[in-house]
Amino acid sequence: MNVIQINGLTKAYGGTRAVDGLNMRVGQGDIYGFVGKNGAGKSTTMKMIAGLVTPTSGSIKLFDEQRTDGGFSSAFSRIGTLIEQPGLLPNFSAFENLMMKALSIGVVRPREQCTELLTLVGLEDAGARKTKKFSLGMKQRLGLALALVGSPDLLLLDEPFNGIDPEETRALRSVLMRLNHERGVTMVISSHVLDQLNRMATRFGVIREGSMVREFTEEELHTACGSSVRVKTTDPARSLAILEEHLAGATFRVEPDQGIVVAGAGGTRHAAAAFGGAAGDASASGAPRAEEISRVLSAANQTIVELSVLERDIEEYFVELMGGADNATLPTIEPRR
Numbered sequence: 001m002n003v004i005q006i007n008g009l010t011k012a013y014g015g016t017r018a019v020d021g022l023n024m025r026v027g028q029g030d031i032y033g034f035v036g037k038n039g040a041g042k043s044t045t046m047k048m049i050a051g052l053v054t055p056t057s058g059s060i061k062l063f064d065e066q067r068t069d070g071g072f073s074s075a076f077s078r079i080g081t082l083i084e085q086p087g088l089l090p091n092f093s094a095f096e097n098l099m100m101k102a103l104s105i106g107v108v109r110p111r112e113q114c115t116e117l118l119t120l121v122g123l124e125d126a127g128a129r130k131t132k133k134f135s136l137g138m139k140q141r142l143g144l145a146l147a148l149v150g151s152p153d154l155l156l157l158d159e160p161f162n163g164i165d166p167e168e169t170r171a172l173r174s175v176l177m178r179l180n181h182e183r184g185v186t187m188v189i190s191s192h193v194l195d196q197l198n199r200m201a202t203r204f205g206v207i208r209e210g211s212m213v214r215e216f217t218e219e220e221l222h223t224a225c226g227s228s229v230r231v232k233t234t235d236p237a238r239s240l241a242i243l244e245e246h247l248a249g250a251t252f253r254v255e256p257d258q259g260i261v262v263a264g265a266g267g268t269r270h271a272a273a274a275f276g277g278a279a280g281d282a283s284a285s286g287a288p289r290a291e292e293i294s295r296v297l298s299a300a301n302q303t304i305v306e307l308s309v310l311e312r313d314i315e316e317y318f319v320e321l322m323g324g325a326d327n328a329t330l331p332t333i334e335p336r337r
C-alpha cells in the first residue's frame with residue numbers, strides 16, 4: 001500500500017516555483033530518503049504533505065485519503081512531523097512538553113505514553129530538566145518524541161541530523177531504525193547529508209529544482225552504482241566499434257590514454273536509462289561483465305593489454321542526479337556499518 005502518493009504537486013511563491021510538478025510515492029514501511037541540494041524544494045514538499053503549506057496545484061494522497069481544499073479529515077492524525085526546529089517550550093521540562101501535546105490531542109493514558117517515549121529516545125534521565133538546558137541533539141530527540149506522541153504511522157523528518165554531533169546522530173539514527181523495524185513506522189527523511197540516509201533508507205527520491213528526478217530502491221541504487229569495466233587494447237578504435245556492436249545498451253567512454261570504459265546503462269554517465277529506460281542485455285544487471293568483454297574482444301582477435309573492474313561511487317551518482325557538486329555541504333559517504 002502507498003502511504004504517500006503525490007502527483008504534479010506545485011507550490012509557487014510569486015514567480016518562484018519552490019516545487020514544480022513533483023511526483024512521489026512512499027510505500028508502507030519505507031524509510032524514504034528525500035535527497036536534494038539546498039533550495040531544491042524538500043522542505044516545501046514536506047510542509048505540503050504535513051498540511052503546513054497549501055499547494056498551488058497537484059494532488060496529495062495520504063493513506064488512500066485524497067487531500068481536498070479543506071485538507072485531510074483523518075490522515076493528519078496518523079502523521080508525526082519534525083520540520084525545522086522542534087517547537088519546544090524552553091521553561092518547561094521534557095516531560096511537560098510531551099504531556100502538553102499528549103493532552104491536547106487526547107492521547108489515552110498520556111503519562112504512560114510520555115514516559116515510554118522519553119525512554120525510547122534515550123532521555124529517560126532528562127525528563128525533569130527544562131529543555132532550554134538541552135543540547136541540540138537532545139532537542140532533536142525530544143522533537144522526535146513529540147512527533148511520536150499519538151503513535152503516528154508516518155513520520156516526516158526534515159533534516160533531522162542538521163547540526164548535531166556524530167554521537168547524537170548515531171543515537172537518533174538508531175531510534176529511527178528501531179521505530180521502523182519494531183513498529184513498522186513509515187518515514188520520509190529529507191537531508192543533504194547523504195551519508196546518514198545511505199545507512200538507513202530503503203528507498204530514495206532525488207529532487208532537483210522542485211521536480212522529482214528519480215525514485216529508486218536501495219537495491220536499485222547499488223545496481224546503478226555497480227561496477228564498470230575498463231579495457232585497453234592495441235587497437236582502441238577497432239575494439240570500441242566491436243564492443244558497440246556486441247554490447248547493446250551499454251555505454252562507452254574513451255579515456256585520454258585510449259582506455260575504454262564500458263558501463264551498463266545503470267553504470268555511469270547514461271544513468272538516465274537506469275530504471276525502466278531503454279537498456280539492453282549488458283545493462284540488465286546494471287554493469288557489463290569483464291568476462292563478456294574479454295570474450296567479445298578475443299573472438300575478434302583484439303589484443304587486450306589491460307582489463308579492470310571499476311567501482312562507482314554512490315555519492316557521485318547522487319551528485320549527478322541532484323545536478324552537480326556546487327554544494328559545499330555534500331560530505332563523502334562512508335561504508336555501511
Ligand SMILES: Nc1ncnc2c1ncn2[C@@H]1O[C@H](COP(=O)(O)OP(=O)(O)OP(=O)(O)O)[C@@H](O)[C@H]1O
Nearest residue numbers: 013016017018036037038039040041042043044045
Ligand atoms: N515562504 C517562501 N517564500 C518564498 N520562497 C520560498 C518560501 N519557502 C521556500 N521558498 C523558496 O523555494 C525554494 C525551495 O525551498 P525549500 O526550503 O523547499 O528547499 P530545500 O530543498 O528544503 O532546501 P534546504 O535544504 O536549504 O532547506 C527555494 O528557492 C526557497 O528560497
